[in-house]
Amino acid sequence: MSDAPPTSPETEARVRASYARQSLMTTLGAELTEVRSGEVTITAPILPLARQQHDVGHAGLAFSIGDTAAGYAALTLMPAEAEVMTVEMKINLLAPASGDRLVAIGRVIRPGRRIMVVAGDVWAETGDQRRHVAMLQGTMIPV
Amino acid sequence: MSDAPPTSPETEARVRASYARQSLMTTLGAELTEVRSGEVTITAPILPLARQQHDVGHAGLAFSIGDTAAGYAALTLMPAEAEVMTVEMKINLLAPASGDRLVAIGRVIRPGRRIMVVAGDVWAETGDQRRHVAMLQGTMIPV
């Protein structure tokens, strides 16, 4: 489905090892479902513990998985010893986060040695339908 | 400490009742520590369940409490029957979220009938010192 090229097994292992240390992803039930070169997908249920006052997913849930997907997309294009940090991220919320699950796709728009510009989209899936619930645009740096 | 005027008991009760329904805030251990007119403070520990790969608070933690504080700041200035929704939010991360606790202060920059422009700051406190860890700027609407 994705046009992004595959990444190397070493890079995928590096991303997965780092992701496994993010306790917030575990708390949210979020899984790293695809690691490609410059594009990472995270899938999360909308757990009862991650809701806002109307009982749909909190903006912080969409942000957290979107930001993380975008950050690891950047990491796939960084040198092997680098780690990634979010400099800034903007999210526009398009629709309530309700449905069976959220799928966040992060991708690198412009890889740079000092600065990586990234983007992300979050979709809510219900059965075989999906709705666009959030859109992100941000900046990552290697640390 | 704050210059913001107090809010009415009815408004504070309305904000607290809505906040209590946000399960993500409960999950993060976040408490609504102050409700003033146009300014709301949320305090959260940096729980082991809300970390990123370097074991400091995840960007999603700072975002979640900053966005929520800004949203409820907007709600204090909305009509009694209104609820608040985030249209968009941007966060710049200034320093790692480590320390005893995070304190997020959200405030209304420009109240409008259709659109409320809000801002927020997140501080990490350790003992009696604090460090500025994030800055947010966004838009809320009544729904």
Place this chain on the structure above:
Amino acid sequence: MSDAPPTSPETEARVRASYARQSLMTTLGAELTEVRSGEVTITAPILPLARQQHDVGHAGLAFSIGDTAAGYAALTLMPAEAEVMTVEMKINLLAPASGDRLVAIGRVIRPGRRIMVVAGDVWAETGDQRRHVAMLQGTMIPV
């Protein structure tokens, strides 16, 4: 080249009439080169009067044409009597704005009655090559 459907002659005329009143676009030499449904293209030279200190296009040039393209993209999907206003816009700058001309494409991501989420890209063209110089994400409202 674009997948966006054509717009009606009435809508195109409405967009062009409004655009013609934007003196900043005239000052910048910017032309409305395509009006489709939910997608508008503006083309501008990088005039000597619109540069920054390194003699390439100012961030304000890329912002101005990107914001305007996104705003008119939103207007194509609004009721006939509406006018459009920018609520907020974020721009990430990807590369210096140098070359023969800039081309800004604005598009609607999510049309809503109260809020329209828009995005834009700005490209620098030199001969038959183009470079991605800026990316925008924002919010428009009908007024």
Place this chain on the structure above:
Amino acid sequence: MSDAPPTSPETEARVRASYARQSLMTTLGAELTEVRSGEVTITAPILPLARQQHDVGHAGLAFSIGDTAAGYAALTLMPAEAEVMTVEMKINLLAPASGDRLVAIGRVIRPGRRIMVVAGDVWAETGDQRRHVAMLQGTMIPV
């Protein structure tokens, strides 16, 4: 009026020399009215050549002077040989840009060696009154 400390004559001269090369500022009639350490003020008329369709200042005008003020605020805190570049900037528009003149104040929120987080406000002044018309938050880097 400002709490920001004064800058050195060398730094002010460096900022003014760079600003003088920004042709867009000249086109907009914008003047560098104050250079302090980490805080820069630019004042601009709302020229007939910089308007949008309702004959008030274009969002691109507020953005251009706000971004430039924030960039030079960052430059005051950079090493003598550095130049400054905008990585990203977000603007929320609060009110129409009408009045006698616009005043943009840019300031550094967090100076860093690699990344500077900046903010800005744009005010419209009419007689001795002023109205908050825009608020900016962004990232600058030395180049």
